[in-house]
Amino acid sequence: MVLKVWLALFALLALTTTMAFVQLGSANLAIALAIAVAKAVLVLWFFMELKGSAGLTRAFAAAGFFWLLILIALTWADYSQRRDVRVPVTISSPRSP
Amino acid sequence: MSDRAASTEPGFQFADAAQAREVSTLGMWAFLATEVLFFGALIAAYFNYRIWYGDELIAAAGHTKIVLGTINTAVLLTSSACMAMAVWSQESKARRAACLWLAATAALGLLFVAIKSYEYLLEYREHLVPALDFDGARYGGATELFFTWYFCATGLHALHLLIGIGFVLFAAIAIARDRLPDGLSIRILGLYWHFVDIVWIFLFPLIYLAGRNG
């Protein structure tokens, strides 16, 4: 069982690396992340034995990732909609501590 | 050192061994949730800067070594598989096999750290290390920002990996001397190791793959 999962992970690694060299613009990041999520789910489900664990353990596992999504989603709401300009500061900050 | 009646050696508060196992697993998973958010804050920072400096960040990521990165990912995935084998063999009382698999896991972990430090050395020669002698004129602000983030993220990941290797070696020695009572702590150690592997699974595309489709 471990061998099968290991081979699947290697297949996904090969896939994501080759896909990186295909010019797809903004879709590249989405694909790379989708494959990364797939690999992570494989590791979580089989290696970390979520497959056989109780619902409570699965809830604990999912909670961390869900709360991370909250942070990413709401900061995205700010950064993607910010209109005004951002440029390097005219005078670089002095190096004094 | 417990200060209560004889019946209060460590673990007295559990009704039975099964409850002790569930409690330790749940405790580990709760700790891993904090680690997810600990690394997650950095990944959220990356996404926000990716929204702002899309193409500059891609250009900056072009300087990362994808070959070494891919090899490292393969190494870490294999070490995760070895750890899974170790937990499986310890559960089925194959003591010698568990010890060997744990040694393999630690070896692969050390290999990862070796490749990573070699990669750092290459980047140092290219003046890509922000705090030391970053070549600002040649690379510009966004690249320095990316590499600051890169060194913080991979440095922290390597630190977690070293701690993991330490525990794995300690467990391997304990099994060899047959001092480890049950498979519980190997399973807990396995959870931690696989988590460190998952962090790298997410860091790999953000650092290395981003640079290829600029």
Add this chain to the structure above:
Amino acid sequence: MSTVPFWPVEASHYAAQLDFLFIGLLAITGFTAGFVFFLLILFAARYREGSGVERSTPTTKTWEWEVAWTTASLLVFVGLAVWGASLYVTLYNPPRDSLQIFIVGKQWMWKAQHPGGQREINALHVPAGRDVRLVMASQDVIHSFFVPALRVKQDVVPGRYESLAFRADRPGQYRIFCAEYCGTDHAHMGGWLTVMEPRAFAGWLRTEGGHGTLADQGAALFRNYGCSGCHEPGGTVRAPPLEGLYGNPVPLSDGRVIRADDSYIRDSILLPKKDVAAGYDPVMPSFAGQLNEDDVAKLVAYVKSLGSSAPAGASR
């Protein structure tokens, strides 16, 4: 100042609108708090241990009450949210023809530059009844330009332009504060906003405007920093002409088309490789670190003074 101030002075129509919203909030929350305290005291007195009041059996099904006060508070809150947001949005899109003043926040002083070249430290003169748009930048830490009388405040984050729009209606002197903690003299980083009648303001501009308009100072900088070497006709290096640039769309080398507003001009001075004009190679050096905030503002004013109509050839 002899009487004890209880309510801030209202120097603009917006301030009056905000005070109305504040009083509305005060009324709603005052009523709720009053109702809660009244019940608290009533029940405490009526059902105290010694009193012989007849106690009916406590109800076990409580969800009617719960649904009632949950939906009530939800509806009131949504209404307040919309009201607060609608007033806030008016702050965000100032009319186009507003008087633009550059403000630079530096550790423990506000420096203002009027388009006519007048400079002020820790003070600001504005005409009454006219829309003013402050374009602000910070040279070190986060400051915050705060005029309580106008009920407006805007943090000034280093590395970015922040804009603050207001229209002061009542002439008078109002305090300016720095509202974001910025170090030792954070409490002394403030001054007076003087709102004057338009005629008096024009007079003040004349008396203050000693050293030429902002655009003229920009022209001087344009030459001695070597911009004219490329950007003027007959220059040594092929560079995009700046006449008629301001306000018109600019096609970029990567296919995007953006409008040349003052942020774009500032961008191109400090970060030339970011938005390269179509048909030109990115050879322009970056001036970040050499020019401080005031000089960039002057250059932007100069490029704007080159007119946004058809290219007029020689600059003034």
Add this chain to the structure above:
Amino acid sequence: MSGPPPRNYFNATVGIRSWLLTTDHKRIALLYFASITFFFLVGGFAATLIRFELVTPGPTFASPDTYNRLFTMHGVIMVWFFLIPSIPTTMGNFMIPLMIGAKDLAFPRLNLASWYLFIAGGALTITSLLLGGIDTGWTFYEPYSTFYATGYVILAISGIFLSGFSSILTGLNFIVTVHKLRAPGMTWYRLPVFVWSTYTTSVILVLATPVLAMTLAMLLVERVFHVGIFSPALGGDPLLFQHMFWFYSHPAVYIMILPSMGLISEIIPVFSRNRLFGYHFVVWASIAIGVIGFLVWGHHMFVAGQALFASLAFSFLSYLVAVPSAIKVFNWIATLHNGWIRFSAPMLYAFGFIGLFTIGGLTGLFLAALAVDVHVTDTYFVVAHFHFIMVGGAVMGYFGGLHYWWPKISGRMYPEYWARFTAILAFFGFALTFTPQFIVGYLGMPRRYQSYPPEFQVWNVLSSAGASILAVAYALPVFYLGWSLLKGVRASPNPWNATGLEWDVPSPPPPENFERTPDVIRAPYQYEGGRALPQAKHV
């Protein structure tokens, strides 16, 4: 009650080693109680100095720099070393195992490690205080705290970093304990509300503190190497620091208030001899506060240059988070209906909590309205708002809970009339201190100002007068509770005739809590006509 005192967790073993290496959750609770009382007095002393400095518009005794260091230290110590640990680590540690019928927490050794991390963090921060303190404000905003602040910022940040890990370990311990170590028959809906709110607080602790740890680590990197992911010189965004800081710090204010709400839900049914009104709604309101609390942090950055879309979203969500608090207040009031109310000290603190917390919560509605926030943020209006909730709410709740469980913790009764007098004094002292700040805040006096325009002086003098009364009201319990340890009347196992499991064990309880694991047969707060029906079946 003469004769040798019965065996309890005090005298089971004696000696410093037995205290410093204990794994008994009750002893660790007392270790925490001593440390946070020390930090409360240090933070409170800084507060009185601040109020003393603000009596005159100009400098009264402190230079601007000293004043900046004072309010920073007041903020840092009060937030991380008193308010966040206060109720979970003392009453939570002591009471959770007792209330759910467990012998101890899930990981006793981890619990002791949490205390040592807390002490290490506290030591680092106090050293940075003794070496001159830091002048960054407790919020450590980015360009100032990394490039411009003088003083031992690195020391203070590492101290807070360690105290963050201490609260993670405590939170982790409570979550696993409540899930796995409940006595038979103790279903989720038979858990007392204090266990529920401490559980929700632990979930917030576990999920929010890591982001603070990472943010402070990035701040350390930037201050040490002068180059970091937030620094504007590299094109980084100081607002990213604010996003990640407030992603922790707003849930942190719910960490501070939720346990206090749990305490009030414990005290009110007992002293009004009445069932808690809408138990399920109060419980789910706590969970709602815990979850929605993570979605609202942007309301600290309305004027910081955040995108309009994000500000609108955060403003709306901030109004949503106010609804569960409103539900709780209405339920407490409804619990008083048809009750037999006794005005003993914990009940007076509970009334004080409801009064001040309601005002604090409602002024939060002003700050969530975008337009009003533009005018009042960073002024004394905000200072008054969060003090009403943190000092009027959390600290009043803390003292209420302390008096409520003092007989169980110490085995002694506290002097009733002294305690009632202190509760009333604290209420009025608090009101006099912070109500004028609402007025001077709306007038536009910015916060963190060492010298202010003379026209604001009247309100500041009133506030400083209130502060001195409050200081007395906080000092008194130290004396009469200390006195009660020696000369207080010995407490019976159930002095308030309450229904919780913790009242079935002798006070102070024996080391192993329960001789026989209790068999829980009924939900909490079951008062029939004023008579308490205990939760567990007595053999």
